[in-house]
Amino acid sequence: MHSPDKEKPASSLTWMGTNLFRKRDREPVEIRASIEKIPLFRNLTKKELRRVEEALYLRRYRADSFIFRAGDPGLGMYIIHTGSVWIQKPGQTDSDGSQPFLELGPGDFFGEMALFEENVHLVSARARTNTTLLGFFRPDLMTLSHYYPRLGCKLLLALGRVISERFRASLEEVSGDA
Amino acid sequence: MDKEQRPYWFRRLALVLILLGAVFALYIVRSALIPLLISMLIAYILTPLADYLEHKGFGRIPAITTTFLLFFGLLFLMVLYLFPLIRNQAVDLTAALPRTLPLLSARIDELQARLATYWPAIEQVDVGVRIQRAVLGTLNSLPAYVVNVFSIFPLLILVPLISFFFLKDGRKIRRGFLNSIPNPYFETVMGLLYEVDRKIGSYVRGQLLRSTVIGCLTFFGLKLCGLQYSLLLAIFAGLMNFIPYAGPFIATLPAVALAILHQANPHAVLPLAFPLPLAAHVVLVYIVVQSLDAVWLAPYILGWSVDIHPLGIVLLLLFGNQLFGWWGIILAVPVASIIKLTAQAITRYYRIYEF
Numbered sequence: 001m002h003s004p005d006k007e008k009p010a011s012s013l014t015w016m017g018t019n020l021f022r023k024r025d026r027e028p029v030e031i032r033a034s035i036e037k038i039p040l041f042r043n044l045t046k047k048e049l050r051r052v053e054e055a056l057y058l059r060r061y062r063a064d065s066f067i068f069r070a071g072d073p074g075l076g077m078y079i080i081h082t083g084s085v086w087i088q089k090p091g092q093t094d095s096d097g098s099q100p101f102l103e104l105g106p107g108d109f110f111g112e113m114a115l116f117e118e119n120v121h122l123v124s125a126r127a128r129t130n131t132t133l134l135g136f137f138r139p140d141l142m143t144l145s146h147y148y149p150r151l152g153c154k155l156l157l158a159l160g161r162v163i164s165e166r167f168r169a170s171l172e173e174v175s176g177d178a
Numbered sequence: 179m180d181k182e183q184r185p186y187w188f189r190r191l192a193l194v195l196i197l198l199g200a201v202f203a204l205y206i207v208r209s210a211l212i213p214l215l216i217s218m219l220i221a222y223i224l225t226p227l228a229d230y231l232e233h234k235g236f237g238r239i240p241a242i243t244t245t246f247l248l249f250f251g252l253l254f255l256m257v258l259y260l261f262p263l264i265r266n267q268a269v270d271l272t273a274a275l276p277r278t279l280p281l282l283s284a285r286i287d288e289l290q291a292r293l294a295t296y297w298p299a300i301e302q303v304d305v306g307v308r309i310q311r312a313v314l315g316t317l318n319s320l321p322a323y324v325v326n327v328f329s330i331f332p333l334l335i336l337v338p339l340i341s342f343f344f345l346k347d348g349r350k351i352r353r354g355f356l357n358s359i360p361n362p363y364f365e366t367v368m369g370l371l372y373e374v375d376r377k378i379g380s381y382v383r384g385q386l387l388r389s390t391v392i393g394c395l396t397f398f399g400l401k402l403c404g405l406q407y408s409l410l411l412a413i414f415a416g417l418m419n420f421i422p423y424a425g426p427f428i429a430t431l432p433a434v435a436l437a438i439l440h441q442a443n444p445h446a447v448l449p450l451a452f453p454l455p456l457a458a459h460v461v462l463v464y465i466v467v468q469s470l471d472a473v474w475l476a477p478y479i480l481g482w483s484v485d486i487h488p489l490g491i492v493l494l495l496l497f498g499n500q501l502f503g504w505w506g507i508i509l510a511v512p513v514a515s516i517i518k519l520t521a522q523a524i525t526r527y528y529r530i531y532e533f
Contacts, residue, residue, distance in 0.1 A: 057353075057356065057357070057364075058357075059361060059364065060361075061361055065361065066362070067361070068365065072365070073365070073366075073369065073526070074365075075365045075368060075369050076365075135364075137365075137368060138372075139368070139372040147229065147233040148233070
């Protein structure tokens with residue numbers, strides 16, 4: 001991966017937090033390699049993978065910017081393409097010096113519960129370095145499973161497996177504490 | 179981490195000014211918006227079919243071309259076959275009414291005289307003459323209006339062209355738009371777009387299906403009654419159904435008036451079975467059709483509620499009429515629900531971020 005940390009705004013003219021004169025790199029990003037390795041998409045055929053790829057949104061985040069905050073309405077999950085992300089508990093800020101409770105790197109994903117329930121995010125996600133994410137959102141999941149039920153089943157099963165694994169892990173953690 | 183140091187009121191003011199500017203710009207180009215909106219509607223109607231074909235193994239372009247040719251081919255055939263019929267009926271009606279209208283005035287005068295014995299104030303108003311004048315005025319402009327609707331040349335070229343591109347590139351336009359949204363607003367805007375898309379899509383498709391069904395039912399009902407001009411009246415009923423609340427009543431009035439004035443077709447079924455006045459049959463047909471719609475079609479097809487207070491809808495219709503005429507009345511409700519959903523999303527967003 002190239003070093004994304006050096007990106008600096010050239011001008012200070014900003015509108016709503018975005019730099020108007022920032023040069024945007026528009027070369028296409030190879031995302032296939034990145035999503036092939038994700039357990040969520042492991043059982044998909046080449047064709048299905050292409051359909052998922054078409055449904056993903058590539059988003060760039062500058063270091064330190066929030067991807068979402070606890071309490072935001074959630075619409076879907078994000079897969080980390082490059083960079084890294086902190087997952088923070090609500091109320092936890094960098095000023096109080098406490099450790100973020102999770103750090104995720106390329107290939108990790110988060111926010112998958114928002115694909116299933118129309119609810120707010122329970123944690124905040126924040127870019128640690130300059131980060132590119134692949135967003136996969138509820139409307140696109142619905143459309144995919146509407147038109148390609150087989151693909152939809154595979155995706156939903158894989159998502160269910162991931163969620164149940166994470167739930168089991170947190171259950172074990174809780175019972176281990178007791 | 180907001181590095182932005184400008185005060186909140188500055189951003190807020192800027193946003194409001196931009197919105198106002200956008201609204202004003204739209205107002206200035208409002209006559210150009212009509213073909214755009216019609217094209218969008220057509221794209222909305224055709225997208226599911228194109229998607230279906232594409233996912234059945236057609237390529238995107240063949241799927242769209244097939245859908246497109248099918249739709250405009252059908253439309254062309256319909257215009258080709260129905261238009262002469264409609265025009266004949268319209269011409270007949272325009273020719274017949276000046277003869278029959280005095281009859282209606284006479285009936286109304288008679289009724290007025292009878293009522294005046296109970297309520298003398300009624301005598302002061304020339305109801306009969308006024309109705310006659312109003313109807314004749316509308317009627318004289320009717321052929322011109324029909325011709326106008328069907329022969330607007332730019333519309334005939336523009337609408338197929340624009341709707342084709344909406345159909346072909348709708349997804350790309352949407353993705354491009356979403357990609358240009360700054361990170362903090364991205365999910366909000368995407369959720370909003372999805373919701374608007376779903377609601378407007380189902381509204382448009384539902385209304386169209388409803389209007390078609392109502393038009394057909396009315397046509398067959400009036401045919402059974404043996405009323406002339408059934409095609410004209412049925413199309414009118416279908417169109418009027420786009421107008422909430424008032425539409426069905428507006429649709430019923432001319433039919434009843436014509437039923438009072440005209441004899442039933444002697445071969446019609448219904449008058450033979452039930453020897454009631456023609457007007458009673460006609461009213462019955464409209465009541466049955468509207469009840470079927472209310473019980474059956476409306477709840478089933480319009481699975482979502484417009485969620486605007488009835489008073490609000492009435493106001494919207496008035497404003498829409500003032501701004502855009504008939505198109506304004508038809509488009510008022512969907513456009514207003516887009517605005518409402520957007521406003522809700524924005525306020526939700528502000529409540530979270532205190533923007």
